[in-house]
Amino acid sequence: MRIAAAWSWRILVVAAVVALVGFVIVQLRLVAIPFFVALLLAALLVPFSNWLQRHGWPKWLAVAVNELAVIAVVAGLITVVVIQVRSGFPDLQKQTLAKYEELKDFLLASPLHLTETDIENYFDGLVTSISEDTSALVEQGFDLASLGGHILAGTLLALFVTLFILIDGRGIWNWVVKVxxxxxxxxxxxxxxxxxxxxxxxxxxxxxxxxxxxxxxxxxxxxxxxxxxxxxxxxxxxxxxxxxxxxxxxxxxxxxxxxxxxxxxxxxxxxxxxxxxxxxxxxxxxxxxxxxxxxxxxxxxxxxxxxxxxxxxxxxxxxxxxxxxxxxxxxxxxxxxxxxxxxxxxNPHPSVADVTSPIVVPRRRREG
Incomplete structure (x- = not known):
């Protein structure tokens, strides 16, 4: 019982901390999601930026090339998708309706003895279910009217955070460690x-x-x-x-x-x-x-x-x-x-020596 109790209260404390962190992240999701995206981008770009600097590139130029490359790639992919979908969507919609009519005729003539009303009710229920599931996945509490603004703000925030990690990621990490x-x-x-x-x-x-x-x-x-x-x-x-x-x-x-x-x-x-x-x-x-x-x-x-x-x-x-x-x-x-x-x-990490000194707060000089 003592062992079970010792494990229990520790598990409860850990679970409470995890729940609290999760709650804070959910409440700050407009900031947390761009921040996590920036971490993924930085994890990809930092090694390449360091490689450019080791081969004689100035730091500002290596950082600028990485940041502009991300913007160019994302913008290029979005542009290609938008152009292709805009040109092909009307035909896709037309073909989808035609296939729907063919399927409906097949079901009406099948031994299932379905009526046109039954088929329409089934398809309406399917479309409604898909729409609700998609909205639950995409919205996550966002208002659709303001979703575009959230995406734009999140994109800019992710790019800014990525830029600062590329510029001074080591300094940011050292500051976090000193806490x-x-x-x-x-x-x-x-x-x-x-x-x-x-x-x-x-x-x-x-x-x-x-x-x-x-x-x-x-x-x-x-x-x-x-x-x-x-x-x-x-x-x-x-x-x-x-x-x-x-x-x-x-x-x-x-x-x-x-x-x-x-x-x-x-x-x-x-x-x-x-x-x-x-x-x-x-x-x-x-x-x-x-x-x-x-x-x-x-x-x-x-x-x-x-x-x-x-x-x-x-x-x-x-x-x-x-x-x-x-x-x-x-x-x-x-x-x-x-x-x-x-x-x-x-076997401590070599960078431990950089941040093992305590934070020193300079005293204010006395006046007079």
């Missing part, structure tokens, strides 16, 4: 360095995996269109697969389903089945080769934990929660493991 007591600083520094290395590795590996998914499904859709008279929206589908792949497991399934839907609407059932086979093949390659060998080695988290983290993050915080769940779990796993092993006692 902790002297005895805790070696553990915090070593755990933070290990977590940052894991986050950087995860982002680079995940970009590689997402690119393979996008190329595989996009190339399959393009080849399928060559044999069946054209496959529209190939580029937006490939970009959607690339972006959705940053949400492990779930993202690839959803984006692959979009490709299958477009194939069904434009080309028919047989090409849609072929597209489904291509999506499954690419996802099997990701799930059984790329994820275990690359992502698994980078995050050091079991695949079951990855699935549970994505599901929990999506349930708690929607799309942002699913996006940040795996890197958060990976970083916490590495940091807690580092502190638990006690390596910081016998």
């Amino acid at each position: 902790f007591p002297m005895r805790a600083r070696p553990a915090i520094i070593g755990a933070g360095e290990a977590g940052w290395l894991t986050l950087s590795t995860f982002v680079r590996v995940q970009i590689f995996v997402a690119a393979i998914d996008a190329v595989g499904i996009g190339l399959g859709a393009f080849i399928l269109g060559l044999f069946y008279g054209g496959f529209p929206l190939v580029i937006p589908i490939a970009i959607a697969v690339f972006l959705a792949s940053f949400i492990p497991v779930v993202g690839a399934v959803v984006s692959g389903g979009l490709a299958v839907f477009v194939a069904l609407v434009y080309l028919g059932p047989v090409p849609a089945l072929i597209m489904l086979g291509i999506v499954i093949l690419v996802q099997q390659l990701e799930g059984h080769v790329l994820q275990p060998l690359l992502v698994g080695a980078a995050v050091k988290v079991h695949p079951v934990a990855v699935v549970l983290a994505v599901a929990t993050g999506g349930f708690v915080a929607g799309i942002p929660g699913a996006l940040f769940a795996v890197p958060l779990v990976a970083v916490l796993n590495v940091m807690i493991g580092y502190i638990g092993r006690g390596e910081w006692r016998t």
Whole structure:
């Protein structure tokens, strides 16, 4: 009983702290989400910026090149998707309505004895359910009327935070470390360095995996269109697969389903089945080769934990929660493991010497 009680109150304290942190993050989600996005961008860009500086580039130029590259890539992807979707959406809508009428005629003539009212009620219920689920994932408490302003403000905030991390990330980290007591600083520094290395590795590996998914499904859709008279929206589908792949497991399934839907609407059932086979093949390659060998080695988290983290993050915080769940779990796993092993006692990180001195507050000079 004493052991159970000792464990119980400690678990309750930890759970209370986690709940409090989660509550604060939810309340400050307009700031927290851009901040987490900035951390992911910085984890990708800081090594490249340091590499440029080691090869003789001035710091201001290396930082400017990285920041402008992010803006150019994001703006380019958005522009391509908007142009392609605007040109192909009217035809997609027309084809979707035509396929709906064909399906309705098939169901009316089937042995199910369905009436037109039954079919319309089923489809209305399906559309309503999808709309509610999508709104719950996307909005997360935001007003749709102000969602555009939130996105713009969040984008600017993420870019500013990324810029400051590129300029003085080490100084910011040293300031954070000095908030902790002297005895805790070696553990915090070593755990933070290990977590940052894991986050950087995860982002680079995940970009590689997402690119393979996008190329595989996009190339399959393009080849399928060559044999069946054209496959529209190939580029937006490939970009959607690339972006959705940053949400492990779930993202690839959803984006692959979009490709299958477009194939069904434009080309028919047989090409849609072929597209489904291509999506499954690419996802099997990701799930059984790329994820275990690359992502698994980078995050050091079991695949079951990855699935549970994505599901929990999506349930708690929607799309942002699913996006940040795996890197958060990976970083916490590495940091807690580092502190638990006690390596910081016998082999402290070299940067410990920079922040082991206490904060000195200068005394104000007496006047008179």
